[in-house]
Amino acid sequence: MTVYFIGAGPGDPELLTLKAQRIISECPVCLYAGSLVPEAVVAGAPEGALVMDTAPMTLDDTHAQIVAAHAMGQDVARVHSGDPSLYGAIAEQIRRLKAEGIDYQIIPGVPAYAAAAAALGQELTVPEIAQSIVLTRMSMKSTSMPEGETLENFARTGATLAIHLGIRALREIERVLTPHYGADCPVVVAYRASWPDEVFLRGTLSDIHAKVRAEKITRTALILVGPALADIKDFKDSALYDPEIPHVLRPKVLV
Incomplete structure (x- = not known):
């Protein structure tokens, strides 16, 4: 078997x-x-x-x-x-x-952060804004985090953060992340992404706590943080499809 x-x-x-x-x-x-x-x-x-x-x-x-x-x-x-x-x-x-x-x-299965990004209709890695995603969690009552894997250390990277098990620690998340991302950094709380009763709350590090309290969300939520979550219109196109940057599947055409 x-x-x-x-x-x-x-x-x-x-x-x-x-x-x-x-x-x-x-x-x-x-x-x-x-x-x-x-x-x-x-x-x-x-x-x-x-x-x-x-x-x-x-x-x-x-x-x-x-x-x-x-x-x-x-x-x-x-x-x-x-x-x-x-x-x-x-x-x-x-x-x-x-x-x-x-x-x-x-x-393997579809992870929550991917389902949340799909529902939001956006990419979590935007050229020259954020090219990394950190999947982490808060300790709370769960298993303790290894030394060095702190929210503050991850915040220093400026990457998009996907924080699990942190909905009851939003004040702590705000305190730790604000010096690195700024109070106006976009935050999305995805509650039960892809379920019939899913809820997505958009806010910033300074106001997301109040929005979550108003919705009375206390569990089963993923927290996304980072500048890539903003409605960014002025960013550089990816090099993937740039005609001036050939690669093995799209060699440069000689005229």
Whole structure:
């Protein structure tokens, strides 16, 4: 048998990859993170499949289900939100699978920041404005951050920041980022991007906290910060399609 760690995307079932959809439809056991993955994503599980919401379960609980499936030779669809490579909590699961010689595969999914950018209708990397995206999170009550991976260190780069688990720390985010980005730096709070009840709040470092409080958003939100989020009209075209900059697929035409 094989355990398939499947990235379910940000919420919209239509953002599942074809591969993810097929594997879910074939696995007799489906374990999904119900707090972040809607039931519609796993609705395609085969008739008679064991489908379990793992939100109230511990690592020991979920692993026990996998071990039981392994004993019966049943494939398992382990469905996580977004892309499992980012805050998917799969590393500790994989460690146990390796220790017991249980095969696994990882099926990538659409990450939340990509879904948010698509909904906003813009690119997060704009030529000569921002060419890097930092995916990070706030510690809060979660696992502590490694030394050096501080919001202040990331802020020094001026890159677009995609901050997870930070909606309750907006005041701290404002305090740390304002000296580097300025009080008027654009901020977007994406609440449940791609879900039917999605909300996108645009503001600045100085006023986004008040807007979030007014909407009473307290969880399941991604915070995007950076100058690339502004409605920039005066920026240099990318070199990718510049006729004056040839490359191997578009060699310079000699006249």
